[in-house]
Amino acid sequence: MSDETDAPEPLPAPAVSVPCLAQRGGVSFATARIVPDEQAIAFTYNGSTHAVMMATPADLEDFAVGFALTEELIEDRSEIENLEIVPTPLGIELRVWLKGDRAETYAKRRRSMAGPTGCGLCGIESLEAAMRPLPQVTAATKFSSQAIIAAMASLDPAQVLNAETHAVHGAGFWTEREGLIALREDVGRHNALDKLVGALVRAGRTAADGLVLMTSRVSIELIQKAARLNAPVLVAVSAPTAAAIRLADEAGMTLIAVARRQDFEVFTHPERLTETSRQAASNVA
Structure with missing residues (x-):
């Protein structure tokens, strides 16, 4: 008889x-x-806990892969050997096993870490690491x-x-050819x-060929994450911080x-707007 x-x-x-x-x-x-639920989500890499986030318990495989990429723990999805989602009475563990050289690189990084912060900039060892140079879009x-x-x-x-809840943020990707x-x-x-x-990444x-869309304000970590995908444009409902503008x-x-509706404000690199759109933005400014 099985033990329940x-x-x-x-x-x-x-x-x-x-x-x-x-x-x-x-x-x-x-x-x-x-109301939306939030659970403690623990990211573990090769058996070591890297960070614990409070998050909505949905799309967790996407979360594990996206977090690993935006935190520069991997450069490509193929560097993940195995990924397991493990619910526990205290929360959910996302157990990620990295391959060969990437596992060794992570082990070296792990030994030098001061400890995870539990926010948008996780596992950061220093101010220099938190403000690391971004790849150019x-x-x-x-x-x-x-x-x-x-x-x-x-x-x-x-x-x-x-x-259902009127209480969660959304992030989307849209192209002119395919829509959302x-x-x-x-x-x-x-x-x-x-x-x-x-x-x-999993797809x-x-x-590079579309718009990253956010239903929130824009803070610095959103720019950092979008840059890792070579996103040419990030569009958000609310205002950006000054630091986010500088980094973008x-x-x-x-x-x-x-x-919002028919209106928006362009803060950086208006050259990606078509001529008509640039002229409209110039007139508003």
């Missing part, structure tokens, strides 16, 4: 219904609301204003989890982007933000 205690823990749902007491028009009543794909508007308009219908290729959601904006990166794609400029990335 040996059964693996099930993966938790990304959203749950919880009871609450609502106040509407001066009247209180019992109801329920669907070489993709020269240009986009019209209408393309940017259409891309951002494609996000909302695809955000299934946010439609992929979208990933998470309670953390940098987690959502890592999941998107993982989805594209054998970069972001240095990396050669076009940063477009405050993109």
Whole structure:
């Protein structure tokens, strides 16, 4: 007879219904609301814990691959030998085993690490490492204003989890030829982007021919992650930080933000907008 205690823990749902007491028009009543869940996600590489993130328990294989790439633990998906998702009573472990030379490189890095930070910049040993130079974005794909508007308009219908909860960020990738290729959601904006990166890498794609889209503000780690995919343009709903603008400029990335309905603002490298779009941006400025 099998021992039920040996059964693996099930993966938790990304959203749950919880009871609450609502106040509407001066009247209180019992109801329920669907809210996103977040779980402790531990990234382990060759048996060593690298970082623990609070994240939405969905698209976890994408998360593991995207995180490894954006944190420069790997250069290519092929450097991962095995990946296992292990639910536990305390959270979820993403157990990644790196191949040969990459495993040795990681072991050397691990010995010099001061410790993970548990935020968007994980496992960083020093200020120099946190602000490491980015690869230069070489993709020269240009986009019209209408393309940017259409891309951002494609996000909302695809955000299934946010439609349920109104409480998660989305990261998407859109091309003029194919429309919205992929979208990933998470309670953390940098987690959502890592999941998107993982989805594209697992599909054998970069972001060179399209737009990376965010439903959040733009902070420095989003620029760092998007640059790893050679993303020519990052478009976001909310405003960027000054540090994000400086980094996007240095990396050669076009940063477009405050993109809402028909309007947006271009902060860096407007040369990737078509002539008509550049003229419109110049008139606004």
